[in-house]
Amino acid sequence: MITDGRIVRLAERDRAKVQFLLDGEMRGALAGDTVLTAVLASGCALRKSEFGPELRAGFCLMGACQDCWVWQEEGPRMRACTTPVTEGMRLRTTPPESWP
Amino acid sequence: MSETSSPRIVIVGAGPAGIRAAATLVNAGLHPVVIDESNRAGGQIYRRPPAGFTRTPEELYGSEAAKACALHALFDRLAEEGRLTHRALSSVIAVYEGRLHVLGEGGVEVIGYDRLILATGASDRVAPVPGWQSAGVYSLGAAQIALKAQAVALGRRIVLMGSGPLLTLVGAQLVKAGADVAAVLDTSPWRRQMRGFLGLAVRPVVALRGLALRARLGGRYHAGVKLERIEADASGVTAMRWRDAGGMQRLTPCDMIGMGWHLRAETHLADLAGCAFTYDEQWRQWLPKADEMGRAGNGVYLAGDGLQLLGADGAEIAGRLAAAACLADLGRPAPSASADLRKLARLERFARGLATAFPWPDAMARSLPNDEIVCRCENVNAGAIRESVEHSGGEANRVKSLSRVGMGRCQGRYCQLAAVELVAERAGCTAGAVGRFRGQAPVRPAPIGAFLRED
Numbered sequence: 001m002i003t004d005g006r007i008v009r010l011a012e013r014d015r016a017k018v019q020f021l022l023d024g025e026m027r028g029a030l031a032g033d034t035v036l037t038a039v040l041a042s043g044c045a046l047r048k049s050e051f052g053p054e055l056r057a058g059f060c061l062m063g064a065c066q067d068c069w070v071w072q073e074e075g076p077r078m079r080a081c082t083t084p085v086t087e088g089m090r091l092r093t094t095p096p097e098s099w100p
Numbered sequence: 101m102s103e104t105s106s107p108r109i110v111i112v113g114a115g116p117a118g119i120r121a122a123a124t125l126v127n128a129g130l131h132p133v134v135i136d137e138s139n140r141a142g143g144q145i146y147r148r149p150p151a152g153f154t155r156t157p158e159e160l161y162g163s164e165a166a167k168a169c170a171l172h173a174l175f176d177r178l179a180e181e182g183r184l185t186h187r188a189l190s191s192v193i194a195v196y197e198g199r200l201h202v203l204g205e206g207g208v209e210v211i212g213y214d215r216l217i218l219a220t221g222a223s224d225r226v227a228p229v230p231g232w233q234s235a236g237v238y239s240l241g242a243a244q245i246a247l248k249a250q251a252v253a254l255g256r257r258i259v260l261m262g263s264g265p266l267l268t269l270v271g272a273q274l275v276k277a278g279a280d281v282a283a284v285l286d287t288s289p290w291r292r293q294m295r296g297f298l299g300l301a302v303r304p305v306v307a308l309r310g311l312a313l314r315a316r317l318g319g320r321y322h323a324g325v326k327l328e329r330i331e332a333d334a335s336g337v338t339a340m341r342w343r344d345a346g347g348m349q350r351l352t353p354c355d356m357i358g359m360g361w362h363l364r365a366e367t368h369l370a371d372l373a374g375c376a377f378t379y380d381e382q383w384r385q386w387l388p389k390a391d392e393m394g395r396a397g398n399g400v401y402l403a404g405d406g407l408q409l410l411g412a413d414g415a416e417i418a419g420r421l422a423a424a425a426c427l428a429d430l431g432r433p434a435p436s437a438s439a440d441l442r443k444l445a446r447l448e449r450f451a452r453g454l455a456t457a458f459p460w461p462d463a464m465a466r467s468l469p470n471d472e473i474v475c476r477c478e479n480v481n482a483g484a485i486r487e488s489v490e491h492s493g494g495e496a497n498r499v500k501s502l503s504r505v506g507m508g509r510c511q512g513r514y515c516q517l518a519a520v521e522l523v524a525e526r527a528g529c530t531a532g533a534v535g536r537f538r539g540q541a542p543v544r545p546a547p548i549g550a551f552l553r554e555d
Contacts, residue, residue, distance in 0.1 A: 006236065006336070006355070010277045012153050012251035032150040037250045044335045045235045051479035055336060057235035059476065059514070061242035062144055063137055063191075064223050064366070066509035066545055067476065076547060082137070084150065 006040040006057060020089040021073075029085050036061070036068050036080035039091070046070055046080055047093045071095050107430055108212060110135065110200060112192050112369060113219035115143020116167075116412045117404025119175045120419030121217050121426075124435065126183045128427050133185045133211065134175075135192055135202060141175040143221060144241060145412045148172060149249045160248050162273070163309060167412070194541035195372040198399075201541070207550040215399045215426050218369050219419060222405035224266075224360035225385070227465050227518050230472045231330030232359070233479060236337035239514075240266045240360035244273065253279035255356020259340045261285040261327055263458040264362035265310060265411075271320070272313040283352045284317050285342055287361070288458050289324030299453020302446050327464065330357055361460050364517065366406050371539030373400045379532030382452060383409060384460040385517055386536040392441060394422035401426050414447040465518040466525040474522065475515040477508020485522045494527025496520060496535040509545055512537045 015030040022039060029038030036058050039046055045055035046068050058068035061081045068080040073090040109125060111118045114136035125132045134141070140148045146161065146168040157165040179186045187204065194201035200211045224239035231237075238246075238254050240262060246254050253274060258281045260271050271284040300307040314321055324345035331339040331351075339353045367388055371377070375388040375396040387408065390396040394403050403422035404415035417440045427434035468474065470483030484503045492498035496519075499505065505519045506512030512519075516537050524531045 006255060007246070008253045008256055008279065010247070010251055010253055010279060011155055011159075012149070014154075015152060032152050032250075034250060037246075037252055040254075041252075049233065049479065051477075052233060052473075054233055054332070055235040055334070057336065058238065059242060060223060060239050060510075061245040062223060063544070064510060064513050065239075065476070069509075 005042045006044045007037060009041070018085055018087050020085055020087070020091060022091050023093055033085045034081055035070060035078065035083045035085050035089070035091065038085040039070070039080060045093075106131070107214040109133070109215045109217065109426065110211060110213040111217045111219060112136075112200075113143065113221055113404070113406070114138070114141035114175065114186070115219060115221050115404060115415060116146065116171060117221070117415035117419035117422070118143070118217070118219035119171050120416045121219060121403055121423040122184050123174055123178060124420050124423035125426070126178050128432055128434070130427075131184060132217075133187060135187045135190050135200070135211075137189065137191050139188045140172075141179075141186065142168065142172055143412075144245065146171055147245060147249050149251070153251065155251065164412070167416075171416075191544045192369055193544050193546050195369055196541070203542070203544065203546050203550055207552070208546065213399070215401065215430070216373060217401045217403060217422050217426060218373065218406060219404045219415070219422075220366040220369055220406040221415075222363035222365050222409060223513060225362050225364035225460065225517060226262075226359055226514050227361060227461050228468055228472060228474050228482075228515070229261075229327045229330055229359065229464075230469065231332055231337075233473045233476050234330055234332035234337050235335065236332075236355055237330060237357045237359065240270045240358045243358035244270045247273055247277055247279075253277070253356070254358070255337075255354065256280060257282050257354045258356045258358065259283045259285065259352055259354040260358045261287070261325075261340070261342075262360040263288040263461070264360065265454060265458070266360055266362070267458075268310060268314045268317065268321075270358060272316045275316060275320075281317075281320055282354050283340070284321045285325045285327065285340070286321065286323045286458075287325055287327065287461050287464065289345060292459065293323065293457045296453040296455070296457025299449055299456060302453070303450045306450070362454065362458055363405060363409050364513070365409060366513075368511065368539040368543040370396065370400070370402060370406065372541055372543070374398055375400060375402065377536060379536075381532070382455045384462060384531060391425075392421075392444075393425035393437060394418055395425050395429070408448070408451070410444070410447045410451050414444060414451070417444050417447070460517070462521050462531070465521040468518070468522065474518055475505045475508055477510050477515075478504055480505045480508075480515075482522055485519055486526050489523055489526040494523050494529050494534050496523065496537055499523050500537055506537045511540065511543065
């Protein structure tokens, strides 16, 4: 069972800190992180599969597989692997219910 | 300016092939538009980290640092001098009647072209292993991108598996960076690797470098393994179950798996641009057809791993050749191709050696149990594909319609090759006879709002 982050930072740790919201909870990341890195630095997954019981945490990291979708609170979804995290970003691991 | 005085040339992809093609055109006095999904040119293998990262090129690219730096500097200089137009963070999602539909931050824009150079590269060629839908399973390319562009390991304890040069390279890079690599599992047996050795010997320095990298893996490396199951709990991967070359069952605890069997050419745009395809028995995949310069007809040129899987060095050469062909076809003076064509022939011999030494695991794909997943996007299992063959016969697109394999959000990039093996086995024909999934626009999912305009 993964209790803290899935990923391990191996270098480049001296970057400015960034804060963002994930499902309403404040999380920390580093400037230059992708959303995928930022979320998996303190969590084990990005979303739940719509077609099975398992969690998903990305697969290709080059924008080809679309496994890493997360949503902004305003609605639009994004590929976590190709989107840089920014200060104050408000993200969700599930699509907003009011959004078609 | 009229079309004849200044033809509109668009290059898709800013990796080694796209950059060399652009520079060749600029040298001839033309001004190409280069469309690329990243914000900084370089492609995947020479991918650059975001601004503010401080590792040196030697740390990032090892023995290839000089090549990577030369390409980055060349492209940045041409962009700064305004001799090409760089459209970063943009995806070409459709090609239709001489026009590209380009998805960028401002929505979809239509860009016309007179000549199109596709340098779309490749992604990992993956095969389904039971349990591969679990969180913590990634492609080998993903593990390398995470290390280069983000300085992270995608897990605390890592197992890499598959076959091919990237398996050894990513393993050695992760070990060097301080990641905990528990095992590197190669499905190719030693005797098979030796068979490819004659081909690999045409590039002795590269072959020896590969052996040196493998030596760094030490006892972690195992050849001739059988991959049995990725064990997982609610949070993701917990272990890899495999058999060694002697048939002994092994269980390696881990929380991350990186997998890949060499590369799969990225061909969706070539398909939409009307290129012909042929099934390549050596690479066990469909590749677009072009002449030795990369001419695919109708003003379309192909270069790099999206045409032929020769790696970054081959891509640089192919980029120059495609641009030279384009210049010649426009009736402009073109640089001589003969030296590049000779170099390319040597790289082709080397690539044949790689294909022989590190084969696609067709038998593994064909024997996947019915309830195991082939399509990670929509969890379509092997049984659904086998069953659809009973109703549709052994044709790729009918199997796709019935089972939905290849219809998910990755559009078949990561399931097609294994699905075709399953269909071929069931229908009793060759993988080539099954055919290939038709490419469909948009080749990347695009929000409907991107097509709406306020005017």
